[in-house]
Amino acid sequence: MRIAFMGTPPFAVPTLAALHAAGHEIAAVYSQPPRPAQRGKKVQQSAVHDWADAHGLPVRTPKSLKSAEEQAAFAALNLDIAIVAAYGLILPQAILDAPRAGCLNVHGSILPRWRGAAPVQRAILAGDAETGVTIMQMDAGLDTGAMRLIGRTPTGGKTAGDLTDELAGIGAAMMVQVLNNLAAFAPEPQPEDGVTYAAKIDKSEARLDFLVSAVQVERQVRAFNPVPGAFFELESERYKILAAEVVHPGETVAGAAPGVTLDDALTIACNPGAIRATRMQRAGKPAMDAAELLRGRGIPAGTRLA
Template identity: 80%
Template sequence: MRIAFMGTPPFAVPTLAALHAAGHDIAAVYTQPPRPAQRGKKLQQSAVHHWAEEHGLPVRTPKSLKGEEAQAEFAALGLDIAVVAAYGLILPQAVLDAPREGCLNVHGSVLPRWRGAAPVQRAILAGDRETGVTIMQMDAGLDTGGMRLVESTLIAGKSAGYLTDELAEMGALMMVRVLSDLHAFPPTPQPDEGVTYAAKIDKSEARLDFLTGAVQVERQIRAFNPIPGAFFELDGERYKILAAEVAHPADTIAGAVPGTTIDDTLSIACNPGAIRASRIQRAGKPAMAAEELLRGRPIAKGTRLA
């Protein structure tokens, strides 16, 4: 099939790679323009841009698809279909209508649960037992289109980073399967019940809230690993907790104020319960085991973390 691929972050790369390996004619790869990154603010290509150039695919980086010129250029590709995976730009109706078979999206949830920008993180924060991938026929709504294929996986203590990688690989295989026989996977309307929205993650949400209880704090740590990283502050320095276990899920720790260490191994009181950090990262330093951190920077029992 003659395809335009539209995606930006690492999540989208497995689908692009799978389409390329399956022998589809990729007429153009659309991705977000290069953006300033890291301390030097040097322009950096997206993960999709980098992969596409490495494999000799034509890349387009419009800032918007709302203009008539951009829409005419897209229509002129003569596409059978467009495949979208975390592109980051809204597709106007003219773009949705241009390919003969419309546009298909790789969405990282079991729709209609967690429509929107951050389905993986929101599923973890909500304590969902499972999530998955939906191959969706796109329409003008926010992830409201018909479902062509849905598959699920258990969350089971996975971090957002691990789960995102897993869903990316799932979605790639699912998309290739759907494109192999579109008629075998007709779009099915989404249920009216069970709709939830996955709002974009705000960096302020990453500050650990030990008043929410140990179970929720552990979810917060997994949901924000690796980005933006769940953190506390101590003596004006930021510490990201990258992994932790629930040490006391529901017990009230006698005399412990939430956010206070209850031993010398970085176990932290919550309300209720406590968590024990196992992997941590100081600002500007590499990630390390909590034991390694504490050898160089002891945090004594009774220390209040902000």
């Protein structure tokens, strides 16, 4: 099929690679424009842009698709279909209508649950037992289009990074499967019940809240790994907790206020229960096991964390 691929972050790369390997004709790759990144603010291309360049695919990076000129350029590609994976720009109706078979999206949840920008993190935070990928026929709404195929996977114990990588691979294989026989995967409307929205993650959400249960705090740790990183502050320094285990689940630890360390191994009281950090990162330092970090910077029992 003659395809335009539209994606930006690493999550989208496996789908582009799978379509390329399957022999589809990729007429153009659309990605968000290069932007300053990291501390040095050096302008960097997106992961999709880099992959497309490395494989000799033409790349377009418009800031918007709202102009008549951009829409005409897209229509001139004479596409069978467009494939979208975490592109990050709104597709106007003229873009949705241009390909003969419309636009398909790889969405990282089991729709209609977790429509929106951060489905993986929200599924972990909510304690969902499973999540997945939906191949969706796009319409003008926010992830409201009809579904062609759903894949599922357990969420238990996985970080957002782990789960995103897994879902990217599942979605790539599913998209190739759907394109091999579009007629066999007829679009079905989403159920009206069970709609939830996955709002974009705000960095302020990553500050650990020890006033909630240890189970919820551990979910917060996994949901914000690798970014933005769940953290607490001590003496004006930020410490990220990259992995933690729940101890004393469901129990209120006698005499321990939430946010206070219970021992010298960074076991922290929650409400109820406690968590013990197992992997951490100090500001400007590499990630390391918590025990190693504590040998260099002890945090004794009775320390209150903010």
